[in-house]
């Protein structure tokens with residue numbers, strides 16, 4: 562068989578950005594260009610026409626994700642210049658058959674996408690019998706965020722069909738060699754290329770990685786390691802964006818400027834003037850935990866100060882968040898320890914022992930349960946529910962990566978409003 566193909570998925574919504582990025586990807590060695598579903602929904606068949614006319618030597622793939630009216634959609638894409646049209650493998654056999662008939666009539670090929678197919682191995686065999694030209698073992702972007710692995714899917718189907726198989730879904734420089742080693746003929750890459758500030762360089766590196774197949778051995782890190790690594794890289798603002806602009810505590814001020822805290826919450830409920838439970842929580846906290854304290858709206862006494870901070874530092878606690886006051890601020894600032902509080906106040910209370918460690922609390926207007934993840938930086942404090950921590954961390958990384966590319970376009974001279982095409986996307990009344 563010929564050399565494996567690198568297909569770059571242009572999952573963007575603006576055609577001019579897609580054309581620029583496509584050019585950079587082709588310079589980096591992209592073989593095929595995919596007009597991604599968001600681009601088709603935003604710009605229609607014009608996107609296919611423009612890509613074909615700008616890149617006549619590249620195969621153009623129209624990712625229609627067709628689920629009905631197969632003949633009409635394939636005809637539209639074919640007449641606009643697509644070489645390959647993607648249909649949903651999960652759609653009815655009648656849709657696949659009509660798509661294949663139209664494809665034969667208009668001289669294009671059909672790629673069937675296995676996204677959300679419940680029985681991928683069996684369905685891949687059926688799709689081959691129905692006449693499709695390529696099978697795409699695809700884990701969708703939302704599925705990737707929850708940890709579904711595209712190469713697992715690839716391995717389920719690769720030996721079931723004799724037509725070429727594409728691998729898609731979060732493929733990067735690290736996983737592309739595994740896709741080839743597992744038998745993929747086409748590697749489809751979206752985010753790892755189109756969100757990069759150096760599209761040509763990223764494309765080139767993935768192309769080179771594809772030339773050195775290495776058997777895939779599964780993820781290198783545990784989910785918890787991955788969450789920690791991502792949250793250390795992204796900002797609280799990235800995480801808030803990933804949570805649809807939610808999760809942020811109100812009124813929290815960073816005591817030691819320039820510090821950041823990431824870790825799992827040890828929650829403490831105490832009452833104004835009582836510092837026993839906050840200090841006992843230090844003994845319960847493991848290295849890397851963040852102690853989150855509700856002080857029952859007490860701002861006239863501080864449940865936290867320098868000595869508690871030294872104790873935390875000794876235990877490797879990652880940070881302190883107090884819905885209340887902190888004292889000994891001059892000394893704490895010298896320690897450069899990550900603490901967020903509502904206010905400063907020299908009065909300490911008494912260690913009476915009211916309250917609880919490890920219960921659900923409210924802090925800065927957010928509900929926090931033990932084990933929820935906390936990310937705190939100069940912008941503020943965001944709580945990530947533990948049940949969604951992996952997904953939110955991965956979505957935050959997408960936000961972070963998207964901004965890398967936007968920053969690059971700003972550097973080249975566009976305004977933010979131009980890059981985002983704000984006027985076009987304002988909500989119409």
Ligand SMILES: O=C(CO)[C@H](O)[C@H](O)COP(=O)(O)O
Nearest residue numbers: 570729730731732750751752
């Ligand atoms: O079809 C798609 C999403 O439905 C994408 O094009 C495909 O998943 C490749 O993009 P990425 O590498 O970002 O996953």
